[in-house]
Amino acid sequence: MKNQTIFFPKPVYISETATIAGPKESEGPLQKYFHYCLKDDLLKQKSHEHAEIKMHTAVINQLLQRAHLSAKDIDCAFAGDLLDEIISSNFTMRETDIPFLGVYNACATLAESYILASSMISTGLIKNAVCSVSSHFATAERQYRYPLELGSQRTPLAQWTVTAAAASYLTSEKSDIKITCGTVGKVTDYGVSDANDMGGVMAPAALSTLLAHLKATGTSPTDYDLILTGDLGHSGSRLLVKLAEKEGVTLGTNYTDCGILVYNREGQDVGQGGSGACCCGLVFNSYIFKKMKEGRLKKVLFMPTGALLSKTSSLQGESIPAICHAVSIEVE
Amino acid sequence: MKNQTIFFPKPVYISETATIAGPKESEGPLQKYFHYCLKDDLLKQKSHEHAEIKMHTAVINQLLQRAHLSAKDIDCAFAGDLLDEIISSNFTMRETDIPFLGVYNACATLAESYILASSMISTGLIKNAVCSVSSHFATAERQYRYPLELGSQRTPLAQWTVTAAAASYLTSEKSDIKITCGTVGKVTDYGVSDANDMGGVMAPAALSTLLAHLKATGTSPTDYDLILTGDLGHSGSRLLVKLAEKEGVTLGTNYTDCGILVYNREGQDVGQGGSGACCCGLVFNSYIFKKMKEGRLKKVLFMPTGALLSKTSSLQGESIPAICHAVSIEVE
DSSP: OBTTEEEEEEEEEEEEEEEEEOHHHHTSTTGGGOSEEOSOSSTTOSSHHHHHHHHHHHHHHHHHHHTTOOGGGOSEEEEEESSGGGHHHHHHHTTSOSOEEEBOBTBTHHHHHHHHHHHHHHTTSOSEEEEEEEEOHHHHHHHHSOOGGGOOOOOTTOOEEOOEEEEEEEESSOOSEEEEEEEOOOOBOOSOOOTTOHHHHHHHHHHHHHHHHHHHHTOOGGGOSEEEESSOHHHHHHHHHHHHHHTTOOOOTTEEEHHHHSSOHHHHOOTTOEESTTHHHHHIIIIIHHHHHTTSOOEEEEEOEEEOOOHHHHHTTOOOOEEEOEEEEEEO | OBTTEEEEEEEEEEEEEEEEEOTTGGGSTTGGGOSEEOSOSSTTOSSHHHHHHHHHHHHHHHHHHHTTOOGGGOSEEEEEESSGGGHHHHHHHTTSOSOEEEBOBTBTHHHHHHHHHHHHHHTTSOSEEEEEEEEOHHHHHHHHSOOGGGOOOOOTTOOEEOOEEEEEEEESSOOSEEEEEEEOOOOBOOSOOOTTOHHHHHHHHHHHHHHHHHHHHTOOGGGOSEEEESSOHHHHHHHHHHHHHHTTOOOOTTEEEHHHHSSOHHHHOOTTOEESTTHHHHHIIIIIHHHHHTTSOOEEEEEOEEEOOOHHHHHTTOOOOEEEOEEEEEEO
């Protein structure tokens, strides 16, 4: 490890992905890239938590189908989500026969799982893995903020938690798209305590990891076709650009954010854009993955960001720590 | 990976440990082995959550002190706990300068972190890591069951969540005690929905991982000086012995459980014994680690078990999934 960065000795391939998008996400600009679009967000379940679990379970089954594999072919599953005690992942995993390692770094969880799975695959300890995440607007809102039934007014800096599940199949078997290195983030806390301002909370974490990654790899932002943060949204992304500028790093037109890409800001009433553990999963595993497959993007720095709060820490008046992990993903 | 089991190509050493024990734990039979004993469980904080975070932060500082290291010497921290969104770990990590990967498999979290850290150290991706967990009776009771202020009567199968924090320093540098392999558990669910009967919930998970581990390693229970489950407690341990017997595996006098060891059942009013993410951490990192250092135990199969519920899943009437990871730890 050099400057927080792990260079994988052999490339690890993302050979297949699957996504399930909620109804609102399916009305957004990326609809045609999603593998499956939901018409309602309750999936005929008795609670939104059950719906999220059903969605998470379904996306893993779809991934295995698309990769022509069954559960017994998979060495390990790395999964996480935003629900207390990651129950979406836990209850999904009881439906499969795959050894399970639960991970949690909020909306940075997918990058964390990529780094862990790649570490084990690249060194031959395991031959493959499934990495998956889910999030759901209704479960997240009532857990972190207010039950939807209250009809609370949204604040100007609020983002919209993406309802989706995404899964990736990582393997040592050669295919088109590979993970070459990963930068493990440190926890930052700049004192923001507004549980609606996720972009403001997470931008400093993204900066910290970006600087560490560029230093470790000896690269500059222009070396990437795309630098893609997880879910800073419009305000958080602008903040990151300004913070980076102060450090002498220019984020230009090759920088954007999954929270910006996932919705039409005009007309979808999503405030600063998308957020949630699966915001980055939904965008990367569909739209970006396809662009890479087509060779239209060759080198992507994928930087999911996470806000490490809980309802309890918010109610106790705590400020919000954040983290960001970066993964360099390239066309072979 | 063979039969859920990862064999580490080079041994990974647990070269130092640290433990902080709560007041009740410090009145138990293992008191003289703990590195630090608390006199009160609030640590002059304004909430028990803050107390747990303070304890978790302190145990990492103590570990670094004992190992004559500073945060900048550590490549990576793997941490988890029972609080929603693992805030004990998150808020601890904002106080350090160590790259952080958050993990969650309930009370099996310490074994999960040993497997992940060992995978990365053994293959040279990182040189060392800190693995840490915490749990607190007051925070866990009010989160998973009832606030203590209610004075609810405890059920016959209830266990007592251990108030403690534990941290381990894992490194590729040779010392006395090494991790040789780890078995990643699958999620089991036998339909138990009683959030007080943790032993009943987790015993089948322990059985599943035990059988997988013995098969993968070609060992039998008598090959180990000690087989040590995490926190099945008295009733859960008896259940595991019976379940194993049915599978033709005899767990004899070399089998016990951290939840049994940590308290005096007579006089401490702890029901079926200890539980919590740090039950196994407190016992292993003090008592067992010392016995291994002295050569009185040479080969230990360490099997922390976790119940993957949340308050929400319990209130929604769900049964409780469980998991167990096994780590084989030997004197060099």
